[in-house]
Amino acid sequence: MGTLAGNLQEELMKLSTKGRYAVTAMLDLALHSGNGPITLAEVSSRQDISLSYLEQLFSKLRKASLVDSVRGPGGGYELKRPSSQISIAEVVLAVNEPISATKCNGKGGCQDGDLCLSHQLWTELSDQIYQFLSGITLEQVIQRQFVQKVAERQNHRFREEDVILFS
Amino acid sequence: MGTLAGNLQEELMKLSTKGRYAVTAMLDLALHSGNGPITLAEVSSRQDISLSYLEQLFSKLRKASLVDSVRGPGGGYELKRPSSQISIAEVVLAVNEPISATKCNGKGGCQDGDLCLSHQLWTELSDQIYQFLSGITLEQVIQRQFVQKVAERQNHRFREEDVILFS
DNA sequence: CTCAAAGTTGACTAATTTACTCAGGTATGG
DNA sequence: CCATACCTGAGTAAATTAGTCAACTTTGAG
Numbered sequence A, B: 001m002g003t004l005a006g007n008l009q010e011e012l013m014k015l016s017t018k019g020r021y022a023v024t025a026m027l028d029l030a031l032h033s034g035n036g037p038i039t040l041a042e043v044s045s046r047q048d049i050s051l052s053y054l055e056q057l058f059s060k061l062r063k064a065s066l067v068d069s070v071r072g073p074g075g076g077y078e079l080k081r082p083s084s085q086i087s088i089a090e091v092v093l094a095v096n097e098p099i100s101a102t103k104c105n106g107k108g109g110c111q112d113g114d115l116c117l118s119h120q121l122w123t124e125l126s127d128q129i130y131q132f133l134s135g136i137t138l139e140q141v142i143q144r145q146f147v148q149k150v151a152e153r154q155n156h157r158f159r160e161e162d163v164i165l166f167s
Numbered sequence C: 001c002t003c004a005a006a007g008t009t010g011a012c013t014a015a016t017t018t019a020c021t022c023a024g025g026t027a028t029g030g
Numbered sequence D: 001c002c003a004t005a006c007c008t009g010a011g012t013a014a015a016t017t018a019g020t021c022a023a024c025t026t027t028g029a030g
Helices: A017-031 A040-047 A051-063 A088-095 A114-134 A138-142 A160-166 B017-031 B040-047 B051-063 B088-095 B114-134 B138-143 B160-166
Strands: A067-070 A076-079 B067-070 B076-079
Touching: A017 A040, A017 A051, A017 A076, A017 A088, A017 A138, A017 B114, A040 A051, A040 A076, A051 A067, A051 A088, A088 A114, A088 A138, A114 B017, A114 B114, A138 B114, B017 B040, B017 B051, B017 B076, B017 B088, B017 B138, B040 B051, B040 B076, B051 B067, B051 B076, B051 B088, B088 B114, B088 B138
Parallel strands: none
Antiparallel strands: A067 A076, B067 B076
């Protein structure tokens, strides 16, 4: 299933509960840093995430070089870099198998252009989302410093009832 | 958008292939608008999405007032509003059952503050993502007018190798 | 050295979601 | 009428999520 595509940006952001768990756990680590490693048992009880599930997530976070592990008594996990240098995008991508952007990869029938156009548009959009999340660090989230008015860019003339379907 | 400014949303964005299918189909509709309704069969063959799956998606898109349907021969679907007034966020939210932001909703044990803090931080972040996608319309995607340099905001001091793990 | 605390790994699984198919409807233009 | 197209709901295989369980390895403290 995994395409060995050499191209960059063939993979998409995926935002689900899995990524939220990972970000929440990383925020917990950032919030409680300073006194040595933090055990997953602490994170588990504080954030109400099962210990075994955290172990899976942190296995991936470690492989992505986002955390360091210390074994033995007094051990635990700690951020490998300062929280100001770890982006949300990194955390989300570390735990998610990224989904393939192009369904039409090896397949034919993509010459008529239409198919590839939509794919490319979505890929570019996904890239924008990635850029956005890359610009937000754990520390910025904690300090609530991430931009407040990002949506005030262009013709933004939704009526009230259109917006409310968010609830 | 005064509505979103007040209280935080309790529902989160979810980005998966499902939303991509919906956006792709909506882009197809936008690209081929002007000659009356477009059949799902056309969209199906052009975008390589199964007809029955499209029917499910468009049922939700119609309930969300994003498309109008015309029955009978010569019928099909068309955008209810101009593509410049339909945001990506609307499309994605229309087809996804939104996931709950707060696991600790009715539960106790949320008094110690830590749990709720992480939840709130993630909720605020999710709100930012929503704001971001709300600011991008179908037309902007087609015209590729969505902001090119959204990530150049704050202390953006990632090293190269940190960013590249997107591949 | 021993023991217990912690991470590490892999196999397994129930529940849920995704991505469909199928079998019927209903509305409507020609 | 009748073919076309939307509409609805039931069902379902595959994948993902969100875990559990068992068996390790490493290491600090006593």
